[in-house]
Amino acid sequence: MSTTPPQEPSDTQSPTEDESEALHEVEQTEVEQTEVEQTEEEPSKLIVMQSSVANHAFAFFDKSKPMESALVDMLGELSPDNPRYQIRSFLYKLFSFLGNPLPPTWPLVEPSVFASYYHSLRDQISGLCVWIEGKKDIEFDKQMMPRFLGETVLYLMRLEYERPTSFNDVTDETLDLLAQRPQAIIDYDQLYCTADSTQRRADRMIQEFDAPDSKVLFVGDDDLVSVVLAPRFSGEVHMVDLDDRLLDFIGEKSPNVHRHKADFVFDGVDAALYQQYDAVALDPPWGYYRLWCFLEKAMFCLKDNRHARIYMSFCPLHLENQQRKMHRFQKRLTKLGFTFDSIETAFNLYSLSLDDQPEVPGRLDALLPDVESTLLDFIRHVPYVHSQLYVLRRLPYFQPNPVQKWFFKWWNRAK
Numbered sequence: 001m002s003t004t005p006p007q008e009p010s011d012t013q014s015p016t017e018d019e020s021e022a023l024h025e026v027e028q029t030e031v032e033q034t035e036v037e038q039t040e041e042e043p044s045k046l047i048v049m050q051s052s053v054a055n056h057a058f059a060f061f062d063k064s065k066p067m068e069s070a071l072v073d074m075l076g077e078l079s080p081d082n083p084r085y086q087i088r089s090f091l092y093k094l095f096s097f098l099g100n101p102l103p104p105t106w107p108l109v110e111p112s113v114f115a116s117y118y119h120s121l122r123d124q125i126s127g128l129c130v131w132i133e134g135k136k137d138i139e140f141d142k143q144m145m146p147r148f149l150g151e152t153v154l155y156l157m158r159l160e161y162e163r164p165t166s167f168n169d170v171t172d173e174t175l176d177l178l179a180q181r182p183q184a185i186i187d188y189d190q191l192y193c194t195a196d197s198t199q200r201r202a203d204r205m206i207q208e209f210d211a212p213d214s215k216v217l218f219v220g221d222d223d224l225v226s227v228v229l230a231p232r233f234s235g236e237v238h239m240v241d242l243d244d245r246l247l248d249f250i251g252e253k254s255p256n257v258h259r260h261k262a263d264f265v266f267d268g269v270d271a272a273l274y275q276q277y278d279a280v281a282l283d284p285p286w287g288y289y290r291l292w293c294f295l296e297k298a299m300f301c302l303k304d305n306r307h308a309r310i311y312m313s314f315c316p317l318h319l320e321n322q323q324r325k326m327h328r329f330q331k332r333l334t335k336l337g338f339t340f341d342s343i344e345t346a347f348n349l350y351s352l353s354l355d356d357q358p359e360v361p362g363r364l365d366a367l368l369p370d371v372e373s374t375l376l377d378f379i380r381h382v383p384y385v386h387s388q389l390y391v392l393r394r395l396p397y398f399q400p401n402p403v404q405k406w407f408f409k410w411w412n413r414a415k
């Protein structure tokens, strides 16, 4: 990746491609100076929003302290495993880098203050993406990555503003259950979500389905939601995966999880799982064909009633950012008798840290276009990427075509 800084373009303007190192140094110095000025500003002049969002962090914020220590204080009572530490610190650095430092009270600011920061960042990211997407010599996958990173940063900003930090808390019990998990491997498309995301998924299952006669299934479970859920769930917890290391680990950590082995791409799931589950969760690979290999197995296993739900964690860009992909997805969904129940943005986070997932930063670098942009160089270091939670349910009164129904069942069961 280049470290030379072009001025980031607007939506309508292409950037100059040969910005000099000297400019970068000047900008950096300006940014550092602005940061110092910002820390010396009288914070009591800043508007602090006293609203529902203020239930988090505000109690720990001492307005008389400079920004860095205010940041630490605001997050002082959080566990170091809460992703907000890194997210907030990243956002502070990003806006300082852009010459428009966030106020020390961030994220406790008036909606109009949020809007001005958000819009300025959105416009710069949008300009960067339009510029890159206009370069015909860059492959589509590489064009999409800056947009994914940019949208992630914008979602993280919204997460900070809209959700209390407790949204990303994780308990010691969850961390203990996830300790010594097998290393994620590329061969199985594994990329672990953060521990708080795993816990949030488990909490959602409890909230919606906790009952002695409930049965829930995880179609692929490198995120180990079954392990975290099982000790707290009064119903049955099942998981199915191809990776023997995971099946063994889950068996050791939570022996009451029912484990099944299957290959969703080259085979199907055991016929005994057909329409057995009240809820089925999956975090499929981020490619259209494999997404459907996984999703059809989830549909196969879901009970045929109005209350049953599928919880699919998925990267929105892999549906929306490709021509007609979302259209095709919704058409096929309807044809199979399903519809969206809700979409929850940035429900899941995935760490990009070398410590957490040693193979991931290298994979990410390989997917980035080789362009000169300091903004891209900066957002490439976003600490987490995101995915949405798509909740799906069966369409009431859906009458499947009998031949299609037979074929669907035959296709998705193990042969």
Ligand SMILES: C[S@@+](CC[C@H](N)C(=O)[O-])C[C@H]1O[C@@H](n2cnc3c(N)ncnc32)[C@H](O)[C@@H]1O
Binding pocket: 188, 189, 190, 191, 192, 193, 219, 220, 221, 222, 223, 240, 241, 242, 243, 246, 262, 263, 264, 265, 266, 283, 284, 285, 286
């Ligand atoms: C596809 S991975 C992706 C999850 C990840 N959190 C992400 O966002 O990229 C989810 C699970 O599917 C499993 N898996 C991968 N390929 C599979 C296959 N062909 N059949 C069954 N399970 C598979 C992996 O072992 C993993 O547990």
